[in-house]
Amino acid sequence: MKLWIILIALLVVAGAAIYGWQTLAIDPGMLSIRIGHTHVDTTVVFAAVALLVAWIVLGLLWRGLRWPLRAWKSRSQRRSRERFAAGLTALAEGDHRRALRTLEKVSPHPELQAPALLATARAAHARGDTQRTEAALDEASTHAPAAALALRAQFLLEHGNAEAALALLKPSADNNDLPPVGWRLLAEAALLHGDPPLALRAVDALAASDALSPEALDALRARALAAALSATADTEALNALWSGLPRPQRAMPEAIAAYARRAAALGQPLAAMDEIEGALRRQWSERLVAVWGQLGPAHADTRLARAEGWLAAQPDSPALLLTLGRLCVQGKLWGKAREYLERGLALAPSAALWETLGDGLSGQNDTTGAAACYRNALRIARGESTQELSDAPRAPLDTRASIAEERDAHGMPRLAIPKEN
Secondary structure (H helix, E strand, C coil): CHHHHHHHHHHHHHHHHHHHHHHHHHCCCCEEEEECCEEEEECHHHHHHHHHHHHHHHHHHHHHHHHHHHHHHHHHHHHHHHHHHHHHHHHHHCCHHHHHHHHCCCCCCHHHHHHHHHHHHHHHHHCCCHHHHHHHHHHHCCCCHHHHHHHHHHHHHHCCCHHHHHHHHHHHHHCCCCCHHHHHHHHHHHHHHCCHHHHHHHHHHHHHHCCCCHHHHHHHHHHHHHHHHHCCCCHHHHHHHHHCCCHHHHCCHHHHHHHHHHHHHCCCHHHHHHHHHHHHHHCCCHHHHHHHCCCCCCCHHHHHHHHHHHCCCCCCCHHHHHHHHHHHHHCCCHHHHHHHHHHHHHHCCCHHHHHHHHHHHHHCCCHHHHHHHHHHHHHHHHCCCCCCCCCCCCCCCCCCCCCEEEECCCCCEEEECCCCC
16 A cells, blocks of 8 residues: 555656646746846746755855864763763772762763762762762752652661651652652661551552562562551451452462461461461461461460371471470470470571470470570571580481472372482
């Protein structure tokens, strides 16, 4: 279709040219110009050609006269780009003094001024130069207000001033006028300041912008959900928030753990147990198994029996052994508690395992052993080596990986055999 239109247009132009040429050949027209005593008579065709030639000559002369100015401007822009690149490189290398010195020499070209000012603010902030930082941000706000606002909020958060960062970002958030980094900073500031609903709103806006990877977005959302669930005032608010969450969010281990802890604290241990059991049936989670042992004294016997049932499928889970030890300590089953906890310590020593073992020995009135366990818990927290208990068993525990039945994604059993050394 386009080809036919082009052909028709060319035919029309050719016909108009032929008709015009025939008309001018018959009568080329007459043009008379009189200026003072000067009188010029010529044809219209010659006058049109002369005007065209004069226009071309004047254009060439103008371009020739402007060439030095264009060459100087092009050289200035090239040097500014080189200085800007060198300043960013120095900033990435951590040479903030050289970055400041180089960036301040960047000419104020519109395409470079905003990023150069923002980079200058970063370099000045890294050097602790508050005055130069504020001056650069103030000037950058006239060229890139959203970026300058987000960078100012980031500096406030780095100094631990979440309240000021929140006050700075919230007006733009109310107008839905924040860039993606602004929404992320708003979520962080809201979490630090104790405003989980605002953090969830910021995460939703960040998800719509598709600025973060799915993993990073899920991690931030999990923190916001955990904070929101933990901050609920009563059972009604907790259940309303939980039931209103989409199914993928209710499947997050962090969210389930926060819900379970809060539900148990509000006197709903059965609801907490149901959520954890359902999640563990879908997928094993060390985090949720640890929470299973932190739901308080309610239904401790039932939880112990369920946890011992999981041991057959997960015999080498440090979190499960810790939970079994905690539940046995609650039930005053000192021998079983020590057996589980010592196996867990042999597999993966942790401060929580030593502390729980200390609680068990303290329940048996073994103050010396309990004190040694608590000291070991502190040593692990500090990254120091632990000391063995004076009454530790002589025969080493068998900590080889047990063979347990595993199932694939289709539910078919398969045998996981540990590799030989």
